[in-house]
Amino acid sequence: MAQLLRVQNFNISSDGIGAGEDQSLERPFGHVAPERLFAWAGATASWPMRTDPGGSRGLDDYFTRDYARNIGAEIMGRNKFGPQRGPWHDDEWRGWWGDEPPFHTPVFVLTHHERPSFTLSDTTFHFVGGDPATVLEQAREAAQGKDVRLGGGVTTIRQFLDADLVDTLHVAVSPVTLGSGLRLWDSPDELLDRFHMEVVPSPSGSVTHHLFWRK
Numbered sequence: 001m002a003q004l005l006r007v008q009n010f011n012i013s014s015d016g017i018g019a020g021e022d023q024s025l026e027r028p029f030g031h032v033a034p035e036r037l038f039a040w041a042g043a044t045a046s047w048p049m050r051t052d053p054g055g056s057r058g059l060d061d062y063f064t065r066d067y068a069r070n071i072g073a074e075i076m077g078r079n080k081f082g083p084q085r086g087p088w089h090d091d092e093w094r095g096w097w098g099d100e101p102p103f104h105t106p107v108f109v110l111t112h113h114e115r116p117s118f119t120l121s122d123t124t125f126h127f128v129g130g131d132p133a134t135v136l137e138q139a140r141e142a143a144q145g146k147d148v149r150l151g152g153g154v155t156t157i158r159q160f161l162d163a164d165l166v167d168t169l170h171v172a173v174s175p176v177t178l179g180s181g182l183r184l185w186d187s188p189d190e191l192l193d194r195f196h197m198e199v200v201p202s203p204s205g206s207v208t209h210h211l212f213w214r215k
C-alpha cells in the first residue's frame with residue numbers, strides 16, 4: 001500500500017493564520033496565544049499532550065486520536081522544533097516537548113544548519129536539509145511502510161504543497177480572526193484544483209474540520 005504524506009490536526013484561524021510572528025522561547029506561537037487555535041484539541045480525551053484524565057469524546061476526539069494512526073515518521077520545520085535561528089548555538093535545546101515528546105517515531109527537522117541526531121524516549125530527531133522530495137524519501141524509509149506526518153509549521157506545509165507531495169490534509173479552523181501572522185491560505189479554495197474538500201463543522205462549536213484528499 002502507498003505510504004501517504006498526511007497533514008494532521010493543523011490548526012488555523014478563520015482568516016488562515018497558523019502561527020503568530022516574532023516567535024521566542026516564551027512565545028512558541030509568536031504573538032498568537034496557542035489556545036486560540038488549539039482549544040478544541042486540548043479539550044479532547046485523546047489530545048497527545050494531555051496530562052490529566054478526562055476530556056471529550058466525539059468528532060473532535062476522533063481527529064486527535066487519528067493523529068498517530070499508522071504514522072511512522074514526522075517531517076517538521078525547525079521553527080516548529082524551537083526558537084533558535086541560524087547555526088545551532090545551543091544543543092541543550094531539545095524541542096518544546098520535554099523528555100517524552102508526543103511523536104514516538106523518527107522526526108526529520110528541516111534545517112540548513114547541521115546538527116547531530118538525538119533520541120528522547122521513543123522519538124529520535126534528525127536534522128536534515130534538501131529538496132522536499134528527497135527529505136520525504138528519507139522519512140518514508142524511516143517510517144517502514146507506515147505513513148509520514150507533515151507536522152508544520154506554515155512554511156513547511158506550503159513548501160510541500162508547492163512541490164505537490166501532500167496526499168491528505170486535516171486542517172482545523174477555529175472561529176477566531178487573527179489579522180496578522182503566518183498564513184496557510186487566503187481561502188481553502190486555493191487547494192481545489194488538486195484536492196477534494198469536505199468541510200465538517202464540529203458539534204462542539206469550537207472548530208470546523210477541513211478534510212482534503214487528492215483528485
Ligand SMILES: NC(=O)c1ccc[n+]([C@@H]2O[C@H](COP(=O)([O-])OP(=O)(O)OC[C@H]3O[C@@H](n4cnc5c(N)ncnc54)[C@H](OP(=O)(O)O)[C@@H]3O)[C@@H](O)[C@H]2O)c1
Nearest residue numbers: 011019077078079080110111112129130152153154155156
Ligand atoms: N497551527 C499549527 O497547528 C502549528 C503546527 C506546527 C507549528 N506551528 C507553529 O508554526 C510556527 C513555525 O512555522 P514557520 O512557518 O515559521 O516555520 P517552519 O515551517 O516550522 O520552519 C521553517 C524553517 O525550516 C527550515 N527549512 C524549511 N524547509 C527547508 C528545507 N527544504 N531545507 C532546509 N531547511 C528547511 C528553514 O530554517 P533554517 O534555514 O533557519 O534552517 C526554515 O526557515 C511556530 O510558531 C510553530 O509553533 C503551528
